Every structure is written in structure tokens, then in C-alpha cells.
Amino acid sequence: MTSKVIAVILGGGAGTRLHPLTATRSKPAVPIAGNYRLVDIPISNCLNSGIDRIFVLTQFNSASLNKHIKNTYHFNVFSSAFVDILAAEQTPHNTTWYQGTADAVRQSMRHLEPFEYEYILILSGDQLYQMDFDDMIRNHQDAGADVTVATIPVNAKDATSFGIMKSDENQNITSFIEKPKSELLKDWPSEVGDEMKAQGRVYQASMGIYIFGKKVLTDILNNDPHTDFGKEIIPDAINTYKVISYQYDGYWTDIGTIPSFFEANLGLTDDIPSFNLFDKRSIYSRARMLPPSKISGTTLEKTIIAEGCIINASRIERSVIGIRTRIGRGTTIICSYIMGSDYYQTLEQLEEAKATGTPIMGIGDRCYINNAILDKNCMIGSDVRINGGPHLPNGDYEKYTVQDGIVVIKKMAVIPNGTVI
Structure with missing residues (x-):
């Protein structure tokens, strides 16, 4: 047929x-x-x-x-x-x-x-x-x-x-x-x-x-x-x-x-999600040949983590973490979708960012992210606080948008250390 x-x-x-x-x-x-x-x-x-x-x-x-x-x-x-x-x-x-x-x-x-x-x-x-x-x-x-x-x-x-x-x-x-x-x-x-x-x-x-x-x-x-x-x-x-x-x-x-x-x-993070990624019917996508994700010292609760991630966060709860995501120590992520990155930064680039105090691709140390979507290739510095919710008015800004309390960090946005949204 x-x-x-x-x-x-x-x-x-x-x-x-x-x-x-x-x-x-x-x-x-x-x-x-x-x-x-x-x-x-x-x-x-x-x-x-x-x-x-x-x-x-x-x-x-x-x-x-x-x-x-x-x-x-x-x-x-x-x-x-x-x-x-x-x-x-x-x-x-x-x-x-x-x-x-x-x-x-x-x-x-x-x-x-x-x-x-x-x-x-x-x-x-x-x-x-x-x-x-x-x-x-x-x-x-x-x-x-x-x-x-x-x-x-x-x-x-x-x-x-x-x-x-x-x-x-x-x-x-x-x-x-x-x-x-x-x-x-x-x-x-x-x-x-x-x-x-x-x-x-x-x-x-x-x-x-x-x-x-x-x-x-x-x-x-x-x-x-x-x-x-x-x-x-x-x-x-x-x-x-x-x-x-x-x-x-x-x-x-x-x-x-x-x-x-x-x-x-x-x-998708529910115990038995309405849309079941683990069904016998495959969802096809690009085969990227990435390494398995590496997680250290992180408490995970109802979280989906794609391949190729390096995660040292303190806690991640009811969130989806996309490919090649890098998350620093002491960071908490709640009810958020992190899309990940299209490529890895080299060790030289990471060392240069550390020396100059500029954010690396991914999420830095001691951050708090709640009720947010981070588009691809974002660079979130350390000690950044992004707290979405009904207390935030709708608006479109240079590096992010707020819609119905959801903070959307734009693709390739650089959020400096200590930023509060």
C-alpha cells in the first residue's frame, strides 16, 4: 500500500x-x-x-x-x-x-x-x-x-x-x-x-x-x-x-x-512521557559519532542528556540537555531546555577564555537557570542567574526574549559573568 x-x-x-x-x-x-x-x-x-x-x-x-x-x-x-x-x-x-x-x-x-x-x-x-x-x-x-x-x-x-x-x-x-x-x-x-x-x-x-x-x-x-x-x-x-x-x-x-x-x-522527562522516545518505532536523525556524555558530581532528577556532554553541575532537574553541552561546577538547572553546541572549543580556546575571564561555550560555574531555553552555541559566564517565571514581563531584548515567563537566550549569545535575568 x-x-x-x-x-x-x-x-x-x-x-x-x-x-x-x-x-x-x-x-x-x-x-x-x-x-x-x-x-x-x-x-x-x-x-x-x-x-x-x-x-x-x-x-x-x-x-x-x-x-x-x-x-x-x-x-x-x-x-x-x-x-x-x-x-x-x-x-x-x-x-x-x-x-x-x-x-x-x-x-x-x-x-x-x-x-x-x-x-x-x-x-x-x-x-x-x-x-x-x-x-x-x-x-x-x-x-x-x-x-x-x-x-x-x-x-x-x-x-x-x-x-x-x-x-x-x-x-x-x-x-x-x-x-x-x-x-x-x-x-x-x-x-x-x-x-x-x-x-x-x-x-x-x-x-x-x-x-x-x-x-x-x-x-x-x-x-x-x-x-x-x-x-x-x-x-x-x-x-x-x-x-x-x-x-x-x-x-x-x-x-x-x-x-x-x-x-x-x-x-519528555516524565516517567512515562506522552511522546515516548523509547518506543520501538525509531526517531531518525543525523548520526554524529559523538563520545558518550561525562557527568561528575551531579544530582540528576527527571533529566534527558544527549551525547557528547561534559557536566559538572550540582543539580539538574526536569530538563533536557542537548548535544555537546558543557556545564560548570556548582550550577543548578531546573525546568529548562539547553540545546547544546554545534562544535567543541579547543583546549587552547578554553585556556584563553579562562585567562581572560570570558565565558566559554556552554554554562559556567555557580549558575542558576530556571524556566529557560538556551539556543545553540550560547556562552553563559559564571555566577549567572536566569530565573524565568510569571514575574517577568514579555519582551524582546538584544540577547534574550521573554515569553509567558520563559526566558529564551538567543543563539550564540554571550552572557557575561554575574548577569542576572
Whole structure:
């Protein structure tokens, strides 16, 4: 079944709600879980489902994403498998960049023409979940559907942030409303399982995951000038095509904001996390051949530590520590995501920094870091105190941003000794 499928992963827009993490990279290239990039999640879901022909559509800040995919996804030379970048391009027939999710696919369809396939699976590049797409595709075929929309039950609070739909007893989607106001929700509950009902999750929200028949998608994109799947194409298709819901009851979150990104990462430290890194289904990423992490004199509590770290901290609690992180003595880190570094400083550089009293790449001695995200390659001096929380007003500063009490230290920022945030 999956041999008849091509997957297209949408790289997303400018990602302004994830600023400053998206200041120099696209959303799918943002590091997650200390060891991966966000784009690794949909790609791994595809590969684990037997789908190995994958295009990633990019437009904004795509250099680091291109580099990651080029260095990561290599297949047997005798295989037809690939993960390829399709960057937005101007042509003699089209001089505009991607104008939306549907327009991105429309402009890229000519690159799919040489391939044989019956179905196209369209995914977002900035979501955290584990799904068997093979089951979704079989359901699509068995139902004789033209379009399948993956949906997930959400509660009333979350429903106002999603496209909400209703379906009949055969899962045919009959109506759709985009981000309804709370007073309209009384007309939009759907039939869900008892467990979902007990949690108040009775509204079917679109996950931004779609299956189209090849001809159906071609007809829609050729005849419908609209540019966005969720807001325009899917609501219009309900009136013309057989559009069905595929209800997913597992863990899924949209990594669209700093708070959602932060909570998704810290949630990985739970005893049994909702998104389980230790599941039998692998999450694939770049093999870096780093040494194992070295830890000395540190009390660790609910902490994930990636490879290649040198840690002498006093205590680390409910935190994710990314690759090549160096942490000095007497430092405490609580409820934080440290992304790590892209390279190691040499011994000569470390000695020079010590002699001049300048911060090294990583975190210095006797620091206190709470409720924070440290982007890649930060240099945090000794005796630095970063204490996030509701007492801090939102703001964007030269070296850091505060959003909903979360302090985000910008990529490559240098924070001098003794700084208090």
C-alpha cells in the first residue's frame, strides 16, 4: 500500500510565533529533545510506516534544514527511497513565492510528475506525534474516499485555535468551521470514545495531515485558486468530494509557540512521557559519532542528556540537555531546555577564555537557570542567574526574549559573568 504513496512535508512560514528560535532557521529545523530536529518527526513517521519517497517544501531560512536533510537521510543506491528538498523557486510561469500550504503544493506538483503514485500524503513539519500512516491510508482506500483529514478530539479551550469539523456515522465530514468562537461550540461536538468524552475532548480538530488521491488533488489545485488547505481547500472540497475523518486518539501537539515548544520538551522527562522516545518505532536523525556524555558530581532528577556532554553541575532537574553541552561546577538547572553546541572549543580556546575571564561555550560555574531555553552555541559566564517565571514581563531584548515567563537566550549569545535575568 505505502509503495503507492508520496509524502510532502510542509516547511511552514516565517515561524514568527517561535521567535527567536526561528530567527536564523525554519521551524522544521528547530532542535528538539536535545538530539533531533522537528522535521525528523514527520520523516520518521513516514519511514516507520513504509513511506520512503518524501519531499520537504521550504521557503524561509532553509539553509540549516537543507544541510540537516542532506547530512542525515541516505539510502541504498539501489533503492528508490529519498528525502529531497523542494525550495520555493521563481519560474517563467510563476514569479511568486509560496502563498500558503496549498499554493506550495501546487507550485511543486511538476516535480512529482515523473513518479508513479496513487496517493499523496501531506504533512506539517512542526508537529510532535507518532502515527502509523499505513493504517490511515488503508482506511482512506477502504472508505473509497477522495480526501482524508486526520482529526484529533480536543476540549473547548483548545477548539477555538483549530479548524473544527463534524462527520456522520460513516466518518464523512459534513461541515467545517475555522477557529470557532467559544459561544459557537455548543453546535459542534462529535461522537468520540468514552475516554475522550470523560476528558471533555468532544470536538474534532484538524491535525493538518491530509491524504488525497492523485487525480483529486490535481483537479482541486488546477481548478481552485485558493492558497491554503485548512482554511479554504478542505471546506470547499466537502461540497464536491468524499472527504472523511480519520480520528487519531494518541499524543499530538502543534509546536507553534514558545510555550508549546517548551512544554513538549519538558514533557519528555516524565516517567512515562506522552511522546515516548523509547518506543520501538525509531526517531531518525543525523548520526554524529559523538563520545558518550561525562557527568561528575551531579544530582540528576527527571533529566534527558544527549551525547557528547561534559557536566559538572550540582543539580539538574526536569530538563533536557542537548548535544555537546558543557556545564560548570556548582550550577543548578531546573525546568529548562539547553540545546547544546554545534562544535567543541579547543583546549587552547578554553585556556584563553579562562585567562581572560570570558565565558566559554556552554554554562559556567555557580549558575542558576530556571524556566529557560538556551539556543545553540550560547556562552553563559559564571555566577549567572536566569530565573524565568510569571514575574517577568514579555519582551524582546538584544540577547534574550521573554515569553509567558520563559526566558529564551538567543543563539550564540554571550552572557557575561554575574548577569542576572
